[in-house]
Amino acid sequence: MCKFTNTRPPSFKLWLAPQLLAVSILGLPAVAATVQEELKRCTEFSDDSKRLACYDKLANNLQTHIEQRFGHEEKKAIEEAPESITAVISAAQKGAHGKYTFTLDNGQVWRQTDSGRTIWRGGEEVTLERGALGSFFMRKSSGGRSLRVKRIK
Numbered sequence: 001m002c003k004f005t006n007t008r009p010p011s012f013k014l015w016l017a018p019q020l021l022a023v024s025i026l027g028l029p030a031v032a033a034t035v036q037e038e039l040k041r042c043t044e045f046s047d048d049s050k051r052l053a054c055y056d057k058l059a060n061n062l063q064t065h066i067e068q069r070f071g072h073e074e075k076k077a078i079e080e081a082p083e084s085i086t087a088v089i090s091a092a093q094k095g096a097h098g099k100y101t102f103t104l105d106n107g108q109v110w111r112q113t114d115s116g117r118t119i120w121r122g123g124e125e126v127t128l129e130r131g132a133l134g135s136f137f138m139r140k141s142s143g144g145r146s147l148r149v150k151r152i153k
Contacts, residue, residue, distance in 0.1 A: 035058070038061070039058065041054065042054035081130075083130050084127055084128060084129040085106075085127070086126070086128075086141060087104040087105055087106050087125070087126060088104065088105040088123065088124065088125050088126070089102050089104060089105075089120060089124050089126060090103050090104060090105050090122055090123075091122050092120050092121055092122055095111070098117075099112040100112045100118055100120065101152070102138070104126075107153075108151060109151070110149040110150065111149060111150050112149055114147060114148040116145065116148075118147055125140070126138050127139050127140075127141050129146075131148070135148060136148070136151065
């Protein structure tokens with residue numbers, strides 16, 4: 001029969017315990033896919049101490065979540081964004097090379113990027129749609145030709 005002995009000093013165990021605890025606490029929860037789902041889960045606790053512990057754990061997980069999302073911020077925003085929006089033109093200003101800048105009622109400002117001719121005025125309802133490769137198109141809601149636009153504000 002072979003007997004194994006621990007050759008590591010006792011101080012090694014004391015050093016390793018906090019490291020293992022930190023890894024288990026900072027790891028993202030396997031059940032919840034997003035921070036929003038975790039926040040919602042924390043609100044379900046009726047006991048104040050359990051709810052607070054859940055929020056404290058989530059606060060520790062945020063840095064890890066941010067690091068894991070690094071480089072995918074825009075991808076997540078695009079996945080959550082709608083395919084189109086509808087707004088009313090509050091101002092249309094003709095700029096350089098005959099291209100227009102449109103200010104919408106929602107505060108957004110879009111600039112025409114193609115060389116198409118347009119006769120759009122304030123008060124007209126438009127639909128902005130996603131195109132291929134990150135492009136956007138604006139079209140009158142009543143129909144007609146669309147313009148390629150870029151959001152500038």
